[in-house]
Amino acid sequence: DADVTQTPRNRITKTGKRIMLECSQTKGHDRMYWYRQDPGLGLRLIYYSFDVKDINKGEISDGYSVSRQAQAKFSLSLESAIPNQTALYFCATSRGTGMGEETQYFGPGTRLLVL
Amino acid sequence: AQKVTQAQTEISVVEKEDVTLDCVYETRDTTYYLFWYKQPPSGELVFLIRRNSFDEQNEISGRYSWNFQKSTSSFNFTITASQVVDSAVYFCALSGGGSSGTDKLIFGTGTRLQVFP
Numbered sequence: 001d002a003d004v005t006q007t008p009r010n011r012i013t014k015t016g017k018r019i020m021l022e023c024s025q026t027k028g029h030d031r032m033y034w035y036r037q038d039p040g041l042g043l044r045l046i047y048y049s050f051d052v053k054d055i056n057k058g059e060i061s062d063g064y065s066v067s068r069q070a071q072a073k074f075s076l077s078l079e080s081a082i083p084n085q086t087a088l089y090f091c092a093t094s095r096g097t098g099m100g101e102e103t104q105y106f107g108p109g110t111r112l113l114v115l
Numbered sequence: 116a117q118k119v120t121q122a123q124t125e126i127s128v129v130e131k132e133d134v135t136l137d138c139v140y141e142t143r144d145t146t147y148y149l150f151w152y153k154q155p156p157s158g159e160l161v162f163l164i165r166r167n168s169f170d171e172q173n174e175i176s177g178r179y180s181w182n183f184q185k186s187t188s189s190f191n192f193t194i195t196a197s198q199v200v201d202s203a204v205y206f207c208a209l210s211g212g213g214s215s216g217t218d219k220l221i222f223g224t225g226t227r228l229q230v231f232p
Contacts, residue, residue, distance in 0.1 A: 040224060042206060042222040042224040043206070043222040045219055045220070048219065058219070088158065103150065103162055103165050104220055105162065106152075106159065106162075107159075108158065108159045109159060109160075111158075
């Protein structure tokens with residue numbers, strides 16, 4: 001079984017709808033991240049969480065919210081989806097020592113299309 | 116501010132050619148970490164290598180090799196005798212050291228490599 005899983009893998013929704021993307025991990029890592037990938041822009045950080053009680057905004061958090069339900073679960077919500085949120089979304093985890101050396105391991109991604 | 120530049124948007128080669136993907140970074144941290152990830156057509160991100168700023172030794176793993184040069188702030192990736200299965204988008208990324216207090220990754224915009232048979 002994969003260490004980092006994301007559900008759903010693909011989603012089509014309409015403008016204005018609320019949608020939740022879920023991420024689960026079995027790596028036992030404390031830190032979890034949500035990124036979005038747009039063509040030509042690489043990956044950009046949306047939110048990250050150091051532990052269940054610690055959530056931080058990333059580079060592009062507007063229009064998104066997150067919930068860290070447990071060490072192993074980190075959900076990303078789009079409260080009112082808009083077409084420019086169409087992207088590939090990745091969840092990642094790291095053991096996290098705060099020193100930057102920890103490798104981040106990525107889930108398979110969720111392709112989201114907002115019509 | 117931290118930044119990663121991958122100036123090559125797309126590279127096309129014929130199988131068995133050697134190819135080098137360039138990565139130039141900017142950071143004020145004295146301790147930092149550099150990464151390469153591969154994104155095959157299936158879409159997942161696969162970790163390839165991590166290098167810390169104190170270790171400038173080149174690394175070789177099979178057909179893959181990495182050249183880290185602090186003097187030019189570069190961390191280039193070479194594939195020797197490329198194969199069709201190497202076709203993917205490759206991302207270089209930078210993580211700050213203790214001064215930033217996080218493991219946040221700053222990604223380059225990626226280089227799409229196409230290897231033709």
